Amino acid sequence: MSVKVIRALLVGAAAIVARVPAERIVAGVVREGTALPALGITEVGLVPVGALDGQAEYSIVTSRVQVTVMGQAYPDVKALIDLVRRACNFQHGQIAGVSVVSIVRDTVGPDLDDDAGNSFQSIDFKVTYHEQN
Helix, strand or coil, X not given: CHHHHHHHHHHCCHHHHCCCCHHHEEEECCCCCCCCCEEEEEEEEEEEEECCCCCCCEEXXXXXXXXXXXXXXXXXXXXXXXXXXXXXXXXXXEXXXXXXXXXXXXXXXXXXXXXXXXXXEEEEEEEEEXXXX
């Protein structure tokens, strides 16, 4: 559910889709051969906080979601990381049909590149939401 939430925020951000078409903002790993820039969204971990009451309708879950920004030029990747942060950080409420308690930035990964000169960086978010029991 948390990947769906983050993707909805990213494709709903005009500043992001002006640089990265929605079809290149993918749930999962960006496949080799995809035109850049592109964004891949993956769940890296999930911690169920659990229901406080066995009769409760919902439990609270915190999921760590990683957005990997891939681009040709280092400055473009850095600019996209900032746009991703602003689109997702501190969001809450009903997002993509999910009752989101909070989204907060967690970690930002290292600057990476490949043999072709493309640049990569990731940013993680902790997404806390209600999960039906």
